[in-house]
Amino acid sequence: MLGKSWWNPFSAPNGKRNLNIGIYGSPNSGKTMLANRISCDLGGVPVGHVSKIPHETRRVQRSVELQLGCDARITLLDMPGIVDRIDYREFLVWCEHHEAVKRAREAALGVIVAIRWLDFVDQVILVIDSTKEPFTPTNLAMIANLEARGKPFVLVANKVDEESADPWYVQESFPQYSVCPVSALTGFNMGSFYQLLLYNLLKCCSQGKNGWFRWFGRSKT
Ligand SMILES: Nc1nc2c(ncn2[C@@H]2O[C@H](COP(=O)(O)OP(=O)(O)OP(=O)(O)O)[C@@H](O)[C@H]2O)c(=O)[nH]1
Ligand SMILES: [Mg+2]
Secondary structure: OOOHHHHOHHHOOOOOOEEEEEEEEOOOOOHHHHHHHHHHHOOOOOOOOOOOOOOOOOOOEEOOOEEOOOOOEEEEEEOOOOOOOOOHHHHOOOOOHHHHHHHHHHHHHHHHHHHHHHHHOOEEEEEEEOOOOOOOHHHHHHHHHHHHHOOOEEEEEEOOOOOOOOHHHHHHHOOOOOEEEOOOOOOOOHHHHHHHHHHHHHHHHHOOOOHHHHHOOOOOO
16 A cells, blocks of 8 residues: 555655745845744744844744644744845944944844855745835845746735735736735735645645656656
8 A cells, every 4th residue: 555655745845854944035024923923823933033123033043843734844944134235324223333233244144144045945935015115126136046046936925904015016016926915914815825835835845856756656666
């Protein structure tokens, strides 16, 4: 009799059972709040501290191992915010000079570390703040980088609970991708988001070396 691993596509994602999901995006787009919501929805604990001060997350924060469908185990990686320039003076509103300089240094290092981590993530969630202009150099560079690496990703338009949110504009800005509107704060549309994530993970599992063959059991000799 064939084992569970034969029919379960999640059991053979290129031989991997553990998938790393990286949460990327600009500072303050709601990455940590989304990571916390996903982690708690899937039986874990909050991943990190949410704050209105940009670059609150300056190191990669990991969730505990989470279960998402079948027997796939996922680890969420909440990344520092990606930017193309960091000016310590932006932090002077919130902290003293020396603290602002330190924060800016750590934030710059965080960007480098986050980009390096792209090599180790299986799937990316790119979080876009739907209350702001989405067509930014950072978002464009991130998408170009992900495309070039062939890294699977989902686009999320966050903060749709806000009156000024315009998720349709986000979708219009990136017409070649399907954008999932959510609110990490209220949990709006998280069901659709999980479906999209699961669908993408399935694709990610079934592609690559022996993926489809293992799925259909043909690699069994
Ligand atoms: N209204 C609303 N606010 C949100 C939502 N998600 C996050 N926020 C707010 O946005 C701010 C930034 O949230 P974080 O989760 O810390 O953002 P981040 O992307 O992790 O930011 P960095 O760690 O600085 O890169 C906080 O004030 C949150 O309360 C949302 O869905 N709706
Ligand atoms: Mg954060």
